């Protein structure tokens with residue numbers, strides 16, 4: 001199961017079943033969100049771990065955030081970490097010889113995006129050479145152009161008319177045989193752009209958008225597909241709609257909130273941005289204590305995202321204004337400094353209590369990816385699932401390759 005090869009054939013189904021068991025068995029650990037719940041159900045059962053985590057600082061939590069599996073914590077943490085690591089293993093897709101392209105192709109592309117595109121393009125080893133690339137939710141179509149640099153025809157599908165125009169100009173300037181089409185990928189007429197001759201690619205098309213491609217491409221009989229999914233929570237339904245028979249038969253029901261878990265790694269932000277994010281969260285957690293008291297209800301109350309200028313307000317004004325915004329009674333005079341400090345203490349606890357949950361980020365993502373892989377198998381494709389680049393280039397580094 002831990003072979004370094006990409007997942008394919010029966011391994012897809014085997015890994016899915018193992019992940020499904022693991023996720024179902026530990027729902028009490030990964031489902032509750034420490035930010036919104038003051039006490040987590042698993043804390044009673046694993047009190048030594050809970051006490052140990054609650055005793056750690058914010059800096060302790062931040063230091064381990066991106067590698068929670070390496071934390072030396074009381075049971076059952078090490079056991080969960082070991083199993084999560086084993087089940088999360090995803091081999092690299094083999095790199096193929098990809099011809100370098102002229103610098104003109106990289107015009108207008110941010111450096112890291114180009115590295116992702118180059119890595120994605122280098123992993124597309126199909127038995128048959130593609131005849132026509134289809135770049136789905138293409139933005140300006142940088143990926144499509146990278147692939148179609150040799151003159152293979154290219155169609156780009158994109159919703160934003162400005163990106164369509166900009167993309168068409170870039171393609172024309174390079175003399176490529178490319179058509180950029182303005183199209184809502186979710187509209188009922190989106191199918192008309194797909195034919196069996198297409199090799200469809202999608203780099204980081206969100207939730208429903210890439211799922212739609214899997215459905216339409218299967219229906220049109222597209223010969224090959226290469227999809228790197230992202231933002232699993234961007235779906236129109238309140239709950240996740242499983243695609244494959246295996247996922248449909250699973251006891252696992254996923255809400256949109258659950259689907260956020262795989263995306264909850266914080267990207268490497270600068271010190272100032274991190275400090276601002278921490279301050280905002282500490283204030284929200286402090287306000288949460290206040291609102292529970294004012295409402296006489298021990299339940300989280302969602303607060304909309306606020307402009308950064310709110311952080312410049314004195315804490316007392318922040319609380320008062322937020323009470324007005326949420327139509328709560330005027331808060332009584334109190335020790336505001338003590339409340340603000342409590343917010344920071346809660347933030348430290350929240351970040352540490354998130355660590356057991358974060359062990360399930362990759363297993364849940366892999367479960368979702370395998371649902372897509374198994375669906376494509378059911379549609380008659382041979383599927384490989386592996387990584388196309390290291391996680392520091394993008395945490396959404398998994399690529400599904402399918403061919404008929």
Ligand SMILES: C[S@@+](CC[C@H](N)C(=O)[O-])C[C@H]1O[C@@H](n2cnc3c(N)ncnc32)[C@H](O)[C@@H]1O
Pocket residue numbers: 113136137138139140142143157158159160163183184185186202203204205206209
């Ligand atoms: C995360 S970007 C990825 C763009 C490109 N594939 C890349 O990797 O640079 C997602 C793209 O999907 C487009 N998009 C969003 N909703 C869409 C829809 N309903 N139909 C088609 N494209 C859509 C956005 O405008 C955006 O260009």
